[in-house]
Amino acid sequence: xxxxxxxxxxxxxxxxxxxxxxxxxxxxxxxxxxxxxxxxxxxxxxxxxxxxxxxxxxxxxxxxxxxxxxxxxxxxxxxxxxxxxxxxxx
Amino acid sequence: xxxxxxxxxxxxxxxxxxxxxxxxxxxxxxxxxxxxxxxxxxxxxxxxxxxxxxxxxxxxxxxxxxxxxxxxxxxxxxxxxxxxxxxxxxxxxxxxxxxxxxxxxxxxxxxxxxxxxxxxxxxxxxxxxxxxxxxxxxxxxxxxxxxxxxxxxxxxxxxxxxxxxxxxxxxxxxxxxxxxxxxxxxxxxxxxxxxxxxxxxxxxxxxxxxxxxxxxxxxxxxxxxxxxxxxxxxxxxxxxxxxxxxxxxxxxxxxxxxxxxxxxxxxxxxxxxxxxxxxxxxxxxxxxxxxxxxxxxxxxxxxxxxxxxxxxxxxxxxxxxxxxxxxxxxxxxxxxxxxxxxxx
Numbered sequence: 001x002x003x004x005x006x007x008x009x010x011x012x013x014x015x016x017x018x019x020x021x022x023x024x025x026x027x028x029x030x031x032x033x034x035x036x037x038x039x040x041x042x043x044x045x046x047x048x049x050x051x052x053x054x055x056x057x058x059x060x061x062x063x064x065x066x067x068x069x070x071x072x073x074x075x076x077x078x079x080x081x082x083x084x085x086x087x088x089x090x
Numbered sequence: 091x092x093x094x095x096x097x098x099x100x101x102x103x104x105x106x107x108x109x110x111x112x113x114x115x116x117x118x119x120x121x122x123x124x125x126x127x128x129x130x131x132x133x134x135x136x137x138x139x140x141x142x143x144x145x146x147x148x149x150x151x152x153x154x155x156x157x158x159x160x161x162x163x164x165x166x167x168x169x170x171x172x173x174x175x176x177x178x179x180x181x182x183x184x185x186x187x188x189x190x191x192x193x194x195x196x197x198x199x200x201x202x203x204x205x206x207x208x209x210x211x212x213x214x215x216x217x218x219x220x221x222x223x224x225x226x227x228x229x230x231x232x233x234x235x236x237x238x239x240x241x242x243x244x245x246x247x248x249x250x251x252x253x254x255x256x257x258x259x260x261x262x263x264x265x266x267x268x269x270x271x272x273x274x275x276x277x278x279x280x281x282x283x284x285x286x287x288x289x290x291x292x293x294x295x296x297x298x299x300x301x302x303x304x305x306x307x308x309x310x311x312x313x314x315x316x317x318x319x320x321x322x323x324x325x326x327x328x329x330x331x332x333x334x335x336x337x338x339x340x341x342x343x344x345x346x347x348x349x350x351x352x353x354x355x356x357x358x359x360x361x362x363x364x365x366x367x368x369x370x371x372x373x374x375x376x377x378x379x380x381x382x383x384x385x386x387x388x389x390x391x392x393x394x395x396x397x398x399x400x401x402x403x404x405x406x407x408x409x410x411x412x413x414x415x416x417x418x419x420x421x422x423x424x425x426x427x428x429x430x431x432x433x434x
Contacts (some may be wrong), residue, residue, distance in 0.1 A: 035376050036200065059279075059366075060270055064373045072345070077372040079341030082211060 037088050039064035039077035048075070091151055091299035092158050098141025100125050104148050104173075108160035112167060119169040126173055130180045136311075137184060137410065140427070142177055143310040147302075149174040150317040154247060155298060178318055185315060188410075189402040197391040199384025206331070206379045206401055210338035215409040216416040219343035222350035226419075231354060233425050234347075235289055236301040237309050237415060241316070242285040242363075243298045246271035248316035249333045255326040256382075258389060263381035267333070267374045281370075284363040288351075291360035304426040308411045315407050319400055327396025328403065330386050334378040335401035339408075340371035 030044035043062045049055050056075065064077035068086035071078045093109070096102035103125065107118040126145075133139045151157050152165045164170055195205040222234060241248075246268055253264055273279035286296035295301070319329035348364035383401075387394045418425035 033376070033380070035380070036204070038376060039372065041373065041376050060274065060370065060373065062266060062270075062373055062377070064376055073369055073372075076369050078345065078368050079372045079375065082207070083342065 034088065035064075037086055038067075038081055040067055091155050091302070092297075093160075094144060094148065094157075094299065094302045096141075097144045100129055100141045101144040101148060104145045105157070105160075108148070108152065108157060108164045108170070111161065112163055116169075119173070122173050123169070123176070126176050130176065133180075135184070136177075136181050137188075137407070138307045138311075140307045140310075142181075143307040143314060146174065146177045146181065146314050147310045147317075149177075150314060150321065153251075153317070153321060154244060178322075181311075181314065182318060185403050185407065186399070188406045189399060191395065191398050191402060194394060194398070197387050197394055199380050199388050202384040202387045202394065202397065203379035205398065206334050206383055207338055207375075209398070209401055209405065210335050212405075214405070215413050218412045218416060219346035221416065221419070223346035223353070224350070226350055228354050230419060231351060232292060232294065233415070235292060235294060236304055236426060237411070239285070239289065239296075239301055240299075240305055240309055240313050243282050243296065245281040245285065248313075248320040249329055251320035252326055252329045252333075255323050256330070256386060259385035260330065260382045260389065263377050263385060264330070264333070267337070267377055267382070270370055270374065281363070281366070284366055288360045288363045291356055304428050306414060306425070306427050308407075308414050312407050312411050315403060319403075325396065325400070327386065327393035328400030330383050330393075331397035331400030331402075332404040334375070334383040334397075335404045337371050337375040337378040339405070341368050341375070344368050344371070 027045035030042065030046045033041040033043075035041055041062065041064050047055060048058055048063065066074050066077045066080075067088070068081035068084055070080035070084045070086070072080065093105055094101075096105055100122070103118060103122050107115045107122065110118075126142075129139075129142060130136070133142060136142055148157060149170065152160065152162075152170075156162060192205075192209075195201040218234070222231070226234065249264070250268055253261060253268070256264060269275075271281050273281070273283065277283060289296040316329070316332060319325045319332055344364040344367035348361045348368070351360050351364065383397050387397055415425040
């Protein structure tokens with residue numbers, strides 16, 4: 001919302017945001033939020049690939065990746081961490 | 091939406107009034123205000139009052155898809171809005187009486203998010219999702235979709251009213267969620283469209299409002315709550331909290347719902363709506379708790395109580411709705427008002 005947005009470091013979520021002309025071909029910065037006691041939330045332009053390098057099926061821009069190990073939808077989160085008492089540590 | 095059948099004097103008068111012109115409606119409006127005041131003082135419980143809930147639902151519907159035969163110029167008619175506010179005031183007071191908030195958390199995004207997850211995780215009332223997964227009959231699955239269809243065929247719309255009322259981080263978060271709800275630009279991927287496919291797979295009419303006459307007052311109340319929060323700027327904290335609680339109580343139940351429909355032999359077409367929500371809402375609940383609700387409170391700490399109230403209210407009214415449905419099923423009855431609507 002700041003009117004004086006100026007180019008800033010890639011990945012910064014606070015304050016100034018890098019200017020990115022549309023169709024520039026540049027990727028949007030990627031941010032990973034380590035959600036306490038929950039998944040890794042990934043935003044931005046990124047590729048999600050399997051061990052064979054093939055892109056994994058993905059139906060949304062922002063994804064939550066399982067880090068408790070209990071998801072039935074791995075690599076995606078399905079909310080199971082809430083029922084297994086998973087603690088991420090802070 | 092096609093005109094619903096009236097459930098008493100007030101809903102009848104609302105529906106006939108908006109079916110006519112504003113000029114011809116002046117006398118009816120005056121009578122309506124008197125009737126509503128009487129009904130509000132006499133109703134044993136507005137949450138279960140079919141006539142008042144349908145009247146309120148119909149008044150709100152003027153802001154959504156409209157009602158067939160009702161002119162759009164009724165939407166901002168001051169006298170009609172005054173009638174809506176009469177009903178809203180008693181409805182809101184009743185809902186507030188149903189909700190008890192715990193100790194308030196801090197006003198940081200993380201503290202708000204953690205408190206919302208705690209509230210959503212408290213097990214209250216019977217579990218409809220476990221019953222649907224393991225024991226519900228095919229007829230009960232149809233009933234379940236009837237209840238859900240009132241909201242799910244316009245999924246996300248009540249919360250969209252909040253977008254222009256937010257700024258910065260909370261606004262960006264709400265829009266991020268809603269873009270996903272509305273299919274990321276693909277109409278067939280809209281959650282409302284996926285729900286319509288589920289209904290079609292079960293041989294049901296997926297027209298918005300097709301089964302409204304069959305839904306009991308408490309199902310309408312659950313929907314009216316979202317419209318109350320979404321259409322009143324003073325309750326912007328509540329609509330945000332409501333959405334966060336919805337997202338936080340969605341992934342696992344939808345996994346179980348999917349299992350229940352699969353158990354009855356329904357295929358991909360029917361299951362996709364539920365399967366999509368398992369993954370989507372595991373993303374949305376994080377964005378909703380931390381960035382939308384937490385972000386809003388960090389920006390304006392005075393909204394903390396409203397955010398928690400909205401979450402608690404949504405959870406409480408849905409628990410009452412679930413209790414009604416499960417209670418009916420346990421005693422071998424339909425949870426719907428009329429079963430004719432289902433047979434058609």
